[in-house]
Amino acid sequence: MEPKIQLRGVTKAFGPKKVLQGVDLDVAKGESVVIIGGSGTGKSVTLKCILGLLKPDSGSIRIDGREVTAMSSAERDRVNRQVGMLFQGAALFDSLPVWENVAFGLLSRKICGREEAREIAVRKMALVGLKPHLADSSPADLSIGMQKRVGLARAIATDPEIIFFDEPTTGLDPIMADMINELIQHVNREVGATAMSISHDMASARKTGDRVAMLYQGRIVWAGDPDSAEAAANPVVDQFIHGRVDGPIKMQVRA
Amino acid sequence: MNPLQAIGRVFLAFVGTAGRLTLFALNSVRHCFLPPYYPRIMVRQMIEIGYFSLPVVGLTAIFAGMVLALQSYTGFARFSAESAIANVVVLSITRELAPVLGGLMIAGRVGASMAAEIGTMRVTEQIDALTTLSTNPFKYLVVPRIIAGVVMLPLLIFVADIIGVFGGFLVSVYKLGFNPSIYLQNTWDFMEALDVVSGLVKASVFGFLVALMGCYHGYYSKGGAQGVGTATTNSVVSASILILCFNYILTEAFFGL
Numbered sequence: 001m002e003p004k005i006q007l008r009g010v011t012k013a014f015g016p017k018k019v020l021q022g023v024d025l026d027v028a029k030g031e032s033v034v035i036i037g038g039s040g041t042g043k044s045v046t047l048k049c050i051l052g053l054l055k056p057d058s059g060s061i062r063i064d065g066r067e068v069t070a071m072s073s074a075e076r077d078r079v080n081r082q083v084g085m086l087f088q089g090a091a092l093f094d095s096l097p098v099w100e101n102v103a104f105g106l107l108s109r110k111i112c113g114r115e116e117a118r119e120i121a122v123r124k125m126a127l128v129g130l131k132p133h134l135a136d137s138s139p140a141d142l143s144i145g146m147q148k149r150v151g152l153a154r155a156i157a158t159d160p161e162i163i164f165f166d167e168p169t170t171g172l173d174p175i176m177a178d179m180i181n182e183l184i185q186h187v188n189r190e191v192g193a194t195a196m197s198i199s200h201d202m203a204s205a206r207k208t209g210d211r212v213a214m215l216y217q218g219r220i221v222w223a224g225d226p227d228s229a230e231a232a233a234n235p236v237v238d239q240f241i242h243g244r245v246d247g248p249i250k251m252q253v254r255a
Numbered sequence: 256m257n258p259l260q261a262i263g264r265v266f267l268a269f270v271g272t273a274g275r276l277t278l279f280a281l282n283s284v285r286h287c288f289l290p291p292y293y294p295r296i297m298v299r300q301m302i303e304i305g306y307f308s309l310p311v312v313g314l315t316a317i318f319a320g321m322v323l324a325l326q327s328y329t330g331f332a333r334f335s336a337e338s339a340i341a342n343v344v345v346l347s348i349t350r351e352l353a354p355v356l357g358g359l360m361i362a363g364r365v366g367a368s369m370a371a372e373i374g375t376m377r378v379t380e381q382i383d384a385l386t387t388l389s390t391n392p393f394k395y396l397v398v399p400r401i402i403a404g405v406v407m408l409p410l411l412i413f414v415a416d417i418i419g420v421f422g423g424f425l426v427s428v429y430k431l432g433f434n435p436s437i438y439l440q441n442t443w444d445f446m447e448a449l450d451v452v453s454g455l456v457k458a459s460v461f462g463f464l465v466a467l468m469g470c471y472h473g474y475y476s477k478g479g480a481q482g483v484g485t486a487t488t489n490s491v492v493s494a495s496i497l498i499l500c501f502n503y504i505l506t507e508a509f510f511g512l
Contacts, residue, residue, distance in 0.1 A: 053383050077389040085387040091380040095372075105388045108395075154388075164387075 002065050004029045004162060004194045005050065010059035011218075012045055019045050021218030022059065032188045032195040034209035034226070036202070036240065041215050043198035044088075047164055050196070051085060052076050063162070081109065084155030084163040084193075088170060090147040092139035098150055099125070099135035105158040124153040128183055145176040152180070156187055163187060165197035169204045181207045202241055214240065279471050283401055286393045293399055300403035304365050304462070305411055311364055312357045316415035319352045320344060320422025328431050340433075341441035344423030349450040353415040355502050358461035361408065362494035366469040369400055370490035373473025374483035382474070397474070401466040408462030409455040416451060453509040460505060461498050468494035 003026040012020040019042040027033045037043050048054040050061055052068060061068050063079055071079065092101050102121035106112055112120070122132045128149040139147055148168070155163055168184060169177035181204050188195040188208070199205050205212050206226045213223040214237045222234045229241055239247030327343045373396055376382050385392045420442060427433040468490045476486035 048383070051383075051387055053386060073391070077391070080387055080389040083387060085384070087380045087384055089379055091384040093376075093381055093384070104390070108388060108390045 001028065003027055003062075004031070004064065005196065006060075006062040006065075007046075007050070008060045008062075010046070010049060010056045010061060012042070012049060012054065012056050018218060020049070020056070023215070023218070023220055025213055025220055025223070027194060027196055029194055030188075030192055032184075032197070032208055032210045033213060034205040034211070035196070035198045035213050035215050035220075036200060036205055037198075037215035038200065038240065042218055043215055044166060046215065047166060047196070047198055051083065051164065052080065081105075081158070082161040084158065084160035086148070086151045086155045086163070086165045086168055088167040090139075090144070090151035092147055092150055092154070094138065094140050096139075097136050098130075098139055098142070101139060101150055102153045102157050104154060109158075111158070120157065121153070124157050125150070127156070127186075128153045129179070145172055145180075148172065148176075148180060149183070152183055152187075156191065156193075159191070160193060162194045162196070165195065165199075165208075167199060167201075168197060168208075169199065169201050177201070177204060178207075184208045275475070276471060279474070280467055282393060283397045283467065283470070286391070286398050287402060289394075291394065293395055296395070297399040297403055300399050301407050303368075304361070304403050305407035308361055308364055308411060309414065311360050312411055312415050313418050315356050315360050316348070316353055316419035317422035317425075319356055320348055320419035320424075321426045323347055323352070323419075324423040324426040324431070328427075337431075337433075338441065340423070340427055340431075341438050342445040344427075345420050345442045345446050346450060348419035348423070349416045349446070349454045350506075351454075351502070353419050354412050354454045354457040354461060355498065357412050357415045358408070358458065358465065358498045358502075359495055361404075361411075361461070362465045362468075362491055362498060365404070366465040366490045366494045367487050369466065369469025370473040370476070370487045371483055373470055374476035374486040377474060377476050378479050378482060392474075397466075397470045400470055401463060404462030404466030405459050406462075408458040408465075412455060412458035413451075416454065449509070453505070456509075457502060457505050460501055464497045464501065465494045468497065 005025075005027040007023050007025040010020055010023040011018070023046055025033070025035075035043050035046065045054060049056045050063075050068075052071075056069055059069075066079070068076065068079055093104065096104070099118050099121040100107070102124055103117035106117045106120060107114065111117075118135070122135055125132065125135065130146070130149055130153065134142070134146075139150060142150065165184060168180050172180060184195065184197070185208055187193055195208070197205075197208060209226050211223060212226045212229050213220045214234070215221075216236045222229075222232055222237045224232065229237055232238060232241075236248050323344050324340055327340050328337060331337050331339055331343075373382075376396070382392045382396070385395055424435070424438055424442070427438050428435045472486040472490040472493070476482045
């Protein structure tokens with residue numbers, strides 16, 4: 001079967017700093033893949049390349065078999081319509097009330113009128129455990145955990161086929177983190193969306209991922225079942241998962 | 256360090272910025288003529304630029320008019336040409352002072368807030384979020400602000416013209432003892448349509464420059480709170496300098512020989 005998202009030899013450099021040096025990755029339809037890796041290894045850059053926020057220097061990125069790196073911005077917009085994204089800091093529009101944030105994609109594409117958009121927004125908010133009375137509050141008045149839920153509601157509001165999660169559990173307390181993990185699982189398993197997350201939280205990766213891919217030195221060095229990661233022979237994966245100070249990753253930091 | 260290297264680096268940085276700014280400006284103007292539009296946001300920006308700037312620009316204009324009358328009196332009294340005060344006031348206000356001082360005040364008030372708002376949206380990934388929600392940030396953020404600036408500044412400056420002339424009138428009549436009806440008659444007789452129109456065209460250009468600088472510096476800001484602070488400062492400084500520079504160019508175009 002054709003993969004939903006396919007990356008082949010994707011490279012990206014910022015000046016002399018080569019962040020991605022040939023990333024290969026396939027994500028099947030309906031699958032949930034978690035990219036793990038240390039800070040600054042290019043996880044976010046990978047995600048931004050797929051989303052079209054950054055342009056890779058070389059390599060190919062296909063979504064549904066269509067090459068997206070060479071698309072015009074209008075075509076790119078059409079592809080992005082089937083995509084949802086949960087940002088690390090939620091990235092809510094603070095000039096708009098919560099419900100307009102959730103319904104933003106519906107309103108900007110004129111899928112429905114404001115009345116109906118509001119109803120859908122409240123329904124999606126309920127799905128992520130937000131009470132309807134929050135609809136008119138300002139995102140700035142919510143806690144970060146609540147903001148992430150609003151961000152998640154916004155990401156799923158237009159029923160996207162692919163959802164990206166940028167560090168969904170970072171900065172949350174363990175209980176809130178687990179709640180977000182369950183929401184991601186729910187969206188992935190019950191709504192059937194293809195999910196791609198980046199994380200350095202192994203607990204989250206185990207819970208939400210069908211497959212884990214380790215990004216190291218600009219390449220995917222290991223990919224497989226989250227449970228088999230424990231026993232992976234790869235020393236980089238082994239060190240990262242067990243959070244050891246000693247190992248190949250530290251050598252890189254010193255150099 | 257090699258001095259040539261230093262010069263080269265500064266020069267390259269300058270050329271890079273100039274190119275990026277030109278592309279940004281062209282892109283903004285292009286998107287002004289392409290749908291979709293966001294009327295809601297445009298109206299909000301128009302209210303922000305037009306209505307809420309009235310007090311600031313009004314106060315600037317009235318004091319400019321007042322001080323102008325006072326100073327020209329001091330000058331003209333030396334060769335008994337006091338009757339020319341009305342002429343000087345209306346000419347200076349409509350041609351120069353209202354658009355330039357108003358534009359500078361708007362650069363401080365509106366340009367700074369645009370840079371801060373868009374800059375914060377950039378560093379909190381809100382601009383990336385717009386793109387993923389298939390909304391073009393140029394159309395959503397930049398176009399409404401630029402159109403609001405181009406449309407509202409002339410209206411604002413037209414009001415400032417009236418208030419500025421009124422300021423001159425106040426000082427001339429109540430402090431310098433001019434006859435009010437003769438002063439008004441003089442003002443009206445000396446004023447030409449081109450004086451006002453040239454000032455309003457200037458205002459429109461300044462509105463474009465302020466909005467463009469605010470959006471540009473906000474859009475390319477990076478590095479958190481400090482980056483947003485730098486963007487805000489840069490937007491005000493660059494908009495002010497461009498206003499003064501374009502003021503000369505436009506004056507030359509309108510009245511130059």
